[in-house]
Amino acid sequence: MIELIKAIANLILNKIASLPVVLGTLPSKNDWLLGIVLLLFYGLVALFWGFKSNFFHLRLLTSPLKVSQIIMTSFFAPALLEEIVFRVFLLPQPTQNLEQLPWIVITIDLLIFVVYHPLNALTFFPKANVTFLNYTFLSLTALLGFICVIAYWQSGSVWLPVILHWITVITWLIGLGGYDRLYKIDTNN
Numbered sequence: 001m002i003e004l005i006k007a008i009a010n011l012i013l014n015k016i017a018s019l020p021v022v023l024g025t026l027p028s029k030n031d032w033l034l035g036i037v038l039l040l041f042y043g044l045v046a047l048f049w050g051f052k053s054n055f056f057h058l059r060l061l062t063s064p065l066k067v068s069q070i071i072m073t074s075f076f077a078p079a080l081l082e083e084i085v086f087r088v089f090l091l092p093q094p095t096q097n098l099e100q101l102p103w104i105v106i107t108i109d110l111l112i113f114v115v116y117h118p119l120n121a122l123t124f125f126p127k128a129n130v131t132f133l134n135y136t137f138l139s140l141t142a143l144l145g146f147i148c149v150i151a152y153w154q155s156g157s158v159w160l161p162v163i164l165h166w167i168t169v170i171t172w173l174i175g176l177g178g179y180d181r182l183y184k185i186d187t188n189n
Contacts, residue, residue: 015089022088022158031155038147039164046140046168050176055136057177070173079166086113086145087152087161094156106149113145114138131181144168 027035050056061067090109092102121132131137148161172178 012089018093019084019088022084022093025157025159027155027157027160031151031157031160034154035151035160035164038151039167042143042147042164042168045143049136049140053136055134055140056172057180058175059177059180061174061179066179067174070179071170074169074173075162075166078169079162082113082116083148083152083158083162083165086116087148088158091149091152094153101153109149110142110145114142117141128182131178 047056061070086109090112091105117132117138121128125132144165148165151160151164152158169178173182
């Protein structure tokens with residue numbers, strides 16, 4: 001048991017020690033092109049599924065202060081924070097030159113990423129219970145997690161999945177009724 005604790009502590013310390021390198025690795029031009037393709041793919045699927053299930057509603061926030069606040073805070077949490085935890089800490093580093101994607105690790109990572117959201121709502125963010133337990137939300141969360149895994153694995157940079165995650169969150173909160181779902185009672189679903 002002590003050996004297991006030492007191994008886990010060592011792994012955590014190694015991941016923390018790798019943060020300067022991970023944060024210092026920037027995506028290439030080809031990586032950004034991949035990011036655009038992934039974002040377009042996600043956007044098409046999400047818009048279709050979100051409107052079909054009545055999870056999305058065209059609702060543009062008009063308060064410049066609220067929009068600015070969402071844009072700034074969403075970059076750090078959830079985008080940067082969640083990508084560091086769910087991509088950098090839980091996945092092998094793309095620079096490890098593994099012969100193939102470690103699908104079992106990716107599957108576990110995605111399951112933890114999806115389950116984290118309802119747990120977050122049930123513990124720290126009770127206003128989000130209805131939303132974070134919604135099937136459409138959880139499906140889109142899984143898809144977002146998957147494209148972020150691809151972006152991280154292909155680019156070797158945490159910044160590409162951070163930007164994809166950030167754009168997705170601010171689009172939903174500012175333009176697709178996400179803010180109303182999270183902070184107001186009447187969400188129609």
